Amino acid sequence: MSIRLDMVGIVVKDMKRALDFYRLLGLDIPAEADNEKHVEVAQSGFRLAFDVQETIIDVYGGWEEPVGHRIELAFLCERREEVDELYQKVTERGYTGHREPWDAFWGQRYAIVQDPDGNLISLFA
Incomplete structure (x- = not known):
């Protein structure tokens, strides 16, 4: 079996605000992504993904606001x-x-x- 890290996902409340922040850090994210519910960006051999909370509720069957930094x-x-x-x-x-x-x-x-x-x-x- 072969396994490798391929994607890190970030749950966001406001896609545009989140993407604007990560653009400041140098990620090349097209402006038309601001209104999407799911966005993926290739970054150094893996993908960084952003999902609005509503999408995560559908995927996970619910959502609890996390506490702390994991x-x-x-x-x-x-x-x-x-x-x-x-x-x-x-x-x-x-x-x-x-x-x-x-x-x-x-x-x-x-x-x-x-x-x-x-x-x-x-x-x-």
Whole structure:
């Protein structure tokens, strides 16, 4: 048997707002996707998918708003300065910064922001 990670799915309340956030992080998502109920974006050998809550209710048979943070999405920046620049760009656009950029003990420049649905998104170099 052969198995590999192919897709990570994100449940969103407002597709346009979610996609606008991920566009800020550099994902190439066409504007016509803003009104879709399911969107997939090829990203570094796998797919990142976005589904509105109504779609997930149909798929799972229900939906409970999650509590806490169970998974991390981490976006690699090419340069350390890009972490600071991207953090500033995201927060200036009204999205929530969770932790300002810092130099982590493991040697990376690191910052954490929240997407519109409260998921913690790491930025690092």
